[in-house]
Amino acid sequence: xxxxxxxxxxxxxxxxxxxxxxxxxxxxxxxxxxxxxxxxxxxxxxxxxxxxxxxxxxxxxxxxxxxxxxxxxxxxxxxxxxxxxxxxxxxxxxxxxxxxxxxxxxxxxxxxx
Numbered sequence: 001x002x003x004x005x006x007x008x009x010x011x012x013x014x015x016x017x018x019x020x021x022x023x024x025x026x027x028x029x030x031x032x033x034x035x036x037x038x039x040x041x042x043x044x045x046x047x048x049x050x051x052x053x054x055x056x057x058x059x060x061x062x063x064x065x066x067x068x069x070x071x072x073x074x075x076x077x078x079x080x081x082x083x084x085x086x087x088x089x090x091x092x093x094x095x096x097x098x099x100x101x102x103x104x105x106x107x108x109x110x111x112x113x
Contacts, residue, residue: 004109005108012045038096046101046102049105049108052104052107052108054077054111055074055075055076055110057072058073059071072099074110076110076111086109
């Protein structure tokens with residue numbers, strides 16, 4: 001899938017793979033400071049991506065047992081028939097990044113399927 005992403009984003013993700021230090025739970029971690037730094041980093045990355053305003057985004061909930069799971073579906077304009085889905089499950093540990101912050105990335109992924 002990475003080969004379909006913009007070159008700059010692909011290079012960034014590859015750099016993360018090589019250089020990122022694993023985040024390990026630390027009871028002394030300043031979560032708010034960590035979030036602020038991450039938001040700055042993500043915002044800079046998102047600036048380089050196109051907007052893809054023609055990608056439709058629809059929010060709904062999926063009920064599983066007693067849980068309501070929020071889902072957003074990004075759909076490219078003009079699909080001739082149903083297409084396979086790419087499911088992204090965020091791994092930020094409920095600490096970093098958000099759907100709002102990564103919207104441009106998800107729109108690019110939908111546009112370039």
